Amino acid sequence: MKMDLIQPFIGSLDAVLSDMMQAPATIVDLSMEEEGYRRKGLAAEVIFKGQIEGWIVLDMEPRAAAKVAGCLMGTEVDPAEPIVPETVCELANMVIGNAVTQLNDRGFQFKVMPPSVVSAEQCARPGHDSEATILCFETAHGNVYLNIAMRYHARRARERAPIPVG
């Protein structure tokens, strides 16, 4: 996957986490996904369509998500409260929205779908030909994972095009 396509998502998550958690976030791991993604905490997915298609899954350790909800409510929030998964959904929405805004400014056209909570333990990949990257961010309140799976239509179309002979 092209790093210049991932970079806006990394920058966006970093900015959103720092703003909402009022604490810095550091990337501690980056890996390529071979099989379906296994959820680690409270997760939300956002699907995007257009010249680049795919999804992001934002997956937060429950105490990290509860910290963000607590910052908003001005009080400690239990990770089991219903507002906590809602918080993860909205954060996913902010991350993809900010990233897509940057990519759109570079000429890519998108349509972003509303976020939804991921309840399955293992997430299916959006397509066989999509490439997925998992980033792990460490924060003072727990880890946050960002799974980015996307396929770049224009490039795929060129790859599938017949090679002229003669």
Place this chain on the structure above:
Amino acid sequence: MRQFEPLTRKDHAPVRYLIVDDSVFARKSLAKMIESFGGQLAGEAGDGCTAITEYARTKPDIVLMDITMPQMEGIEAVERIVQEHPEARVVMVSSVGYQDNILAALQKGARHFVQKPVKPDALYEIIRYVLSDDGVTAPVAAQGESSR
């Protein structure tokens, strides 16, 4: 959260807001902000269809409207609200802030745009601008002067 100089209507009543967002988190967050602006929550909606009926029911001074929502998106909801109520003041609040989206919202009748995550200071200034532009509120400094 920081308390702002209250924004009040010319009749000194609190400014009434309708918040439209499919995210409970976002609605709560915006509700806390408008409370810190001295405002009053007139209603909430989780999608564009409900926003239209809630607008007609509550007649708020200002609407804070998300764009990406299920059933009916924010831009279509703005268009329909403004068609029915040309005086409606709608501020778009969305994480997707690219130019096409902003232009589409403004063309359909939105007054302004704020990108998420929302900074309270920025939202306050935009609401103050939109309301004072329409003469709904006196400028904050003038409100202070009139109370002396």
